[in-house]
Amino acid sequence: MVNQVQRVEDTWRTCSKSDSSGASNSGGESSKESSRSSTPVLDTDRTDRLRDKMRRRTESGDHWFSLEFFPPRTASGAVNLISRFDRMGSGGPLFIDVTWHPAGDPGSDKETSSMMIASTAVNYCGLESILHLTCCNQTKEKITGYLSKAKRLGLKNIMALRGDPMGADWEEEEAGFNYATDLVKHIRCEFDDYFDICVAGYPTGHPEAESYDEDLRHLKEKMDAGADFIITQLFFRADTFLKFVRDCRAIGITCPILPGIFPIQGYQSLRQLVKLSKLEVPDEIMRVIEPIKDNDAAIRNYGIEQAVGMCRVLLESGEVPGLHFYTLNREVATMEVLRQLGLWNEDPRRTLPWAVSAHPKRKVEDVRPIFWASRPKSYIYRTQDWDDFPNGRWGNSSSPAFGELNDYYLFYLKSKSSKDALLKMWGEELTSEQSVYEVFTSYITAQPNVAGHKVMCLPWNDDPLAPETNLLKNELDKVNRRGVLTINSQPSINGKPSSDPIVGWGPPGGYVFQKAYLEFFTSSENVTALLKVLKKYEPRVNYHIVNVHGQNTTNAHDMQPNAVTWGIFPGREIVQPTVVDPVSFLYWKDEAFALWIEQWAKLYEDESPSRMIIKYIHDNYFLVNLVDNDFPLDNCLWQVIDDMFELLDNPQEEQPAEQPNDEQSDKEQPGK
């Protein structure tokens, strides 16, 4: 817990780290110009490079961990790995790294390539990432091409490796890449200081090295060539690593050296890895494992226990600022080890209410439209070509437009669930609009649908209801049953602490606020009644109502954005990370309506009644968003919907109850 508290403080660079060090003494006149062009940045980690983050964490004694993954073989494997990035990213790794598979077209644009997986981790999951790169058998041009592409994609860190020579007849090339040192030199020569460079260390010596000492000298050469830090090969005894660190220090290697931790997860995977890496498993481990080799659970439990014990020794040695985990793309064992060590962040603080991208170009971004709240990856994709990102004011962005809905984009639109699973959730056969309402209601209430299946997702929501939305569950249930098909909502918040576990975000000591928001699809009959009802809520409620053809009705003045989430923090300007922006709503509309067809209607046969029902909704329903501007009062949006139902139920009352009253009140104010 101590580590977690410190991490939070560190991340936010609180206004004074200790009683005295926060006070700065500047020379007065000379510093007048210094902050003229600065923009408020909430999170130092968003701007620092990896080696600086390591330095700060090392100095503050705040241990970190990092996670290694390999690229998947299939597109659906890629979708799963990205979900895993999100889940494991929430635990607070300092970085992740993605291995380089020379045989798998690693630098290509394929969804499964090393390059694209690392880019996804950075851009869409907001993870600081290291891309591995091996150099043997590669031309300088090829390597420079890979590095340029990595830079273009927002990658900032490279793990420079030689890689395994292909074929037995490999020989050193003059002026070629024979060692990782050559690659380090090349990166520094071609890209100056742009990349942070990591290199591999071998606690028991590289299998091909002439000797342990010889190998250490090679490592020193890599550092001298410009590498920034070291991650080691896996090992099984803490002493092995600690001796290695002492030997490194003795020959002048001063950088961070991160131990590679391999929690044993199974008998076969251990044997295979040991064979590949030419390592020897110590007897005391083999003696435990051999008798239980057919019991996977027992081996995993042992592996966790063994890793935790070794990590404790490493951390207590004072020589280890952070631990690097070989995850083998699995979650359970590594997360359990980290939990037992107290390094897993159980209560991740949000920098902003939305997932922040780690792309350096987006580092000033601090406002987004609310519409993509459940689809942050889609938002990032559609704005990836922007030159400027909104900073403080949405209107300040000079970016021209949102990216089109194209095929590659649909990769991110693709549901994580199979067609079979979706049909079970959303109905093998739809008989009416009402059956669609029931799907929404099942999703909201987390109750099984008529066929007995839980609805875990909707086309607009890949995951179950967010904890924040759960606060509104009863009201959402009620309105969805009657065809107000909600896809996004937030409660009003009047100054909760920024540390609030459900709605909090941003640095400690602040206060967060929200205006109530509700977004839904509904029929044109409902919209007609709603528009009448909304007159009573002027100017308290702002609305935008649009159909698939772009027929758009709003009371937003001058198409100005409406801030719906903001925070007040010690010593900072106001942060307003979420807005209802009338212009981007029209782009979102395209996407929101497209999801009816792409994800839902296409589950059914062409011309089938089920497909026709979804198509009818797509063609005829309106997408509505409502904001209750009066955030200190009770949310009035449910009352608005109630009033709409009331009017629909009792249409005859409309005439006497409303129209004359309006006229009369006009007459009472003759000057109006």
Place this chain on the structure above:
Amino acid sequence: MVNQVQRVEDTWRTCSKSDSSGASNSGGESSKESSRSSTPVLDTDRTDRLRDKMRRRTESGDHWFSLEFFPPRTASGAVNLISRFDRMGSGGPLFIDVTWHPAGDPGSDKETSSMMIASTAVNYCGLESILHLTCCNQTKEKITGYLSKAKRLGLKNIMALRGDPMGADWEEEEAGFNYATDLVKHIRCEFDDYFDICVAGYPTGHPEAESYDEDLRHLKEKMDAGADFIITQLFFRADTFLKFVRDCRAIGITCPILPGIFPIQGYQSLRQLVKLSKLEVPDEIMRVIEPIKDNDAAIRNYGIEQAVGMCRVLLESGEVPGLHFYTLNREVATMEVLRQLGLWNEDPRRTLPWAVSAHPKRKVEDVRPIFWASRPKSYIYRTQDWDDFPNGRWGNSSSPAFGELNDYYLFYLKSKSSKDALLKMWGEELTSEQSVYEVFTSYITAQPNVAGHKVMCLPWNDDPLAPETNLLKNELDKVNRRGVLTINSQPSINGKPSSDPIVGWGPPGGYVFQKAYLEFFTSSENVTALLKVLKKYEPRVNYHIVNVHGQNTTNAHDMQPNAVTWGIFPGREIVQPTVVDPVSFLYWKDEAFALWIEQWAKLYEDESPSRMIIKYIHDNYFLVNLVDNDFPLDNCLWQVIDDMFELLDNPQEEQPAEQPNDEQSDKEQPGK
């Protein structure tokens, strides 16, 4: 009252003017781009040109008024007129106009010139202004020079007049300026549509015109040449004006025609004006006035009654959108007429918490440092050369620096009070620092000083305590007595309605917030104790402490600004109009310390004890500002000052009470 409510709504352009007209129906796709580069503007009046404001007010039936002034003869007359602009500006005139005095070097840079007075009204008083300009006996080059200068100074409206020919032997010049029409044509030719142009109308015909009809034809020519609206010469009967309007409409003059109202304020001034303008005073008026011609008060009362009666007829005619007043640079009669008509704005709403400049270049400005809160004119002067003004984010401003403290600037620094009055208030003779403390205390409490004089101003505060500051009066009194010499402060506000009469600002329906702020001079002994005390208030309290030499101590992170006033409004982005900006504080410091010397020390003989005391404070005291970031809680800044006094009173308690406790709490968290 109806007018006032409507004016507010109009000014703020509420989100929908009526039940239906606010809803806009856009074509969808085509409007996607429209707001990308917009910035949030709170006040439409800040961006509209005068003729558009008139059109909007006319359409909504919201009557307005305007005020005419002439330039003063002396510099102190200029200071007085500027105060009058502030006072009369608070009543809500749509515009003011400043007459052109050909004999008074009207286009020069003199403080008293027509040009500079109009510029001051626009830039420093935030008033929409019309500059008169006469053309006869002027070269085109000269006129173009005047117009270019006016444009450069931010003036946007010209009253185009012929002016009285000088000398009896005036003759028409070929290709010269013989009539106002020529000037209108010239303005349109040389400056296209930049200026709004007003021309004069003569309800009884121009005295030099051949006939009334001939004069009407000349007026039509002026309109055809490009004039935008008409202000008439004064008249004494509503019928005179209404007939004139009918005659204008009959020959195709469609623009606004504003009646010139002259409340009779005295017998002599009436006689003089009538003589100059060759008007005849109707018998029914002369019959009332003659008997009371030596009773100024009686004449003024009659003048008010007569003007109110005539204005009522005019407004009720439906032909008069607004009234134009010839004030003769006096306040009482015009204000009384406007009050009786219900046109004077008794409760002026503030657009922002500070005085908004009317210069077109500054129209996006919506953030300022809090330091100049009592000196807005000084702030405007010192930033007049900026190319960009902060909009939303202080850090976004790329403006380089604040203007230097120079002579012209000191004109705005000059106290409105005479040296005699200042000595009475601030002490004929100072005997110690304590006597300075007493001056501050008298100012805060509004109690007479030892010599029996009320202290109505301080060098940093030209006016008595603001209503908002009055909320803090008791605490301010207490601390000033002990040498915490406060010059600026605000209470914390946690979401009061934007319509709050004391702390409210901005459009209706919003909520305003403030962090508590306190700024003061105090001795270095106090500062030493304060710095110790402030450790207990980290990170709740942010501070900046600087002396005249620029020795600066702060706990502001990265010199980032701290928002201390902000507002949340329906359908808008967050507005944060006031910040504590660390960089501008160092410029403010120069000004704040200079005021000790320029305004106070220089009242006394060189080397006199009084002067030495002020000089000592100037050289040795620190300027401190404190912000309590925890705005929802009770303001802790008074506790901070109390703790400082406590520590000064009981210095021996410091060691046992604080230091060991701090260490102990560190030990209780071993991982820290």
